[in-house]
Amino acid sequence: MRKFLVIAIPVVAIVAFILIMISDNWLKNSLGDGENIPDIISGVIEDINDEKWDETENGIRKLESSWDRVVNRVQFSVERDEINSFDSNLARLKGTVLARDKAGSLAEIYEALEHWKGMGR
Amino acid sequence: MSSIVIKKENPANTNVSIQNEVGKVNESLVVFVRAIISFFSLLIFARILGKEQISQLTFFDYVQGITIGSIAAELTTDLSSRAWPHWVGLAVWAALGLLMEVISMKWRYGAKVLEGEPTIVIMNGKIMEDALCKMQMRASDIIALLRCKGVFDINQVDFAILETNGQLSVLKKPIFQPVTPKDMNLTVSYDGISTELIYDGKVIEENLRQLNKDRAWLMKQLEIQGIHDVSEVFLVTLNPGGSLYVDKYADHINKVTDIGDYKGPY
Numbered sequence: 001m002r003k004f005l006v007i008a009i010p011v012v013a014i015v016a017f018i019l020i021m022i023s024d025n026w027l028k029n030s031l032g033d034g035e036n037i038p039d040i041i042s043g044v045i046e047d048i049n050d051e052k053w054d055e056t057e058n059g060i061r062k063l064e065s066s067w068d069r070v071v072n073r074v075q076f077s078v079e080r081d082e083i084n085s086f087d088s089n090l091a092r093l094k095g096t097v098l099a100r101d102k103a104g105s106l107a108e109i110y111e112a113l114e115h116w117k118g119m120g121r
Numbered sequence: 122m123s124s125i126v127i128k129k130e131n132p133a134n135t136n137v138s139i140q141n142e143v144g145k146v147n148e149s150l151v152v153f154v155r156a157i158i159s160f161f162s163l164l165i166f167a168r169i170l171g172k173e174q175i176s177q178l179t180f181f182d183y184v185q186g187i188t189i190g191s192i193a194a195e196l197t198t199d200l201s202s203r204a205w206p207h208w209v210g211l212a213v214w215a216a217l218g219l220l221m222e223v224i225s226m227k228w229r230y231g232a233k234v235l236e237g238e239p240t241i242v243i244m245n246g247k248i249m250e251d252a253l254c255k256m257q258m259r260a261s262d263i264i265a266l267l268r269c270k271g272v273f274d275i276n277q278v279d280f281a282i283l284e285t286n287g288q289l290s291v292l293k294k295p296i297f298q299p300v301t302p303k304d305m306n307l308t309v310s311y312d313g314i315s316t317e318l319i320y321d322g323k324v325i326e327e328n329l330r331q332l333n334k335d336r337a338w339l340m341k342q343l344e345i346q347g348i349h350d351v352s353e354v355f356l357v358t359l360n361p362g363g364s365l366y367v368d369k370y371a372d373h374i375n376k377v378t379d380i381g382d383y384k385g386p387y
Contacts, residue, residue: 080200
């Protein structure tokens with residue numbers, strides 16, 4: 001039994017470590033309602049394109065709340081730079097939407113999408 | 122003509138919420154989790170890599186140790202990149218280290234290529250200059266290594282071999298070898314390896330059983346030494362010759378020799 005534990009504990013530990021480290025690709029995807037960030041982003045892109053600024057603001061709020069939930073899960077496995085960049089994009093996006101700047105908003109939301117795709121790669 | 126209408130609004134009235142973003146990601150918590158991962162990964166890899174001690178390490182083993190340690194440190198605190206690539210680097214270095222060890226064990230020529238081989242630097246009392254030059258060592262380095270081995274007169278040396286771990290093995294000329302009981306035709310009792318019977322006031326029953334002794338025998342031996350309770354004893358060992366070493370907590374030494382230069386505290 002003791003010999004089994006001496007081998008089993010390190011193996012289980014290594015497997016658990018690997019799972020924590022590579023879990024970002026699964027954990028960043030939707031695990032519940034309204035957590036599908038790519039879907040929300042594409043909705044926001046459509047709203048910006050149609051210049052529906054009130055809907056865009058709602059979309060950003062939804063994006064922020066989803067991101068808050070997702071970031072808690074993925075913080076142990078993804079790079080902090082990507083998290084920071086996504087946060088910055090969201091902050092700038094709020095500003096450009098406030099200024100009703102379609103070009104700036106599109107640039108920010110597409111960059112945010114790119115950072116999202118880059119997470120866990 | 123299409124135009125983008127920019128509605129001027131007071132930012133205070135906007136629907137876009139301004140939240141306090143600070144603390145969304147807890148850096149300390151992430152570092153804590155990563156530290157646990159790197160610490161235990163390193164521990165497991167070190168145990169797999171073997172039991173070589175620092176003094177037995179070759180130069181490459183030493184460099185490998187430093188590199189693996191450095192990768193583990195980055196895995197812990199470098200939050201700008203993912204933990205996984207660092208861990209892969211750590212695992213690959215450990216795996217390659219293990220591979221080299223296996224090659225060295227199974228393939229004698231491979232071991233010589235990977236780890237080098239011992240070099241004779243003094244032969245029959247003569248310094249091998251060519252060997253020194255090849256090893257990029259000076260005569261003064263060899264003399265210093267000889268001093269570390271307690272040899273202050275190079276005339277005493279018959280052979281000196283520089284091992285792959287950088288240590289110097291010295292064979293003195295027969296005339297300078299210490300006298301052994303065999304030279305004097307003396308009979309000596311066998312000492313063997315001592316076994317701990319009491320450690321830190323606690324009897325180690327497993328060792329007693331291995332030596333076919335029991336607690337009653339041990340207590341009888343302690344009574345002879347004036348000890349009535351196991352808790353009075355710090356360490357008791359027994360060697361195969363049957364002699365018991367007993368150290369009590371109360372040493373009754375009135376004047377302890379102080380080898381320090383300063384009064385302290387340090």
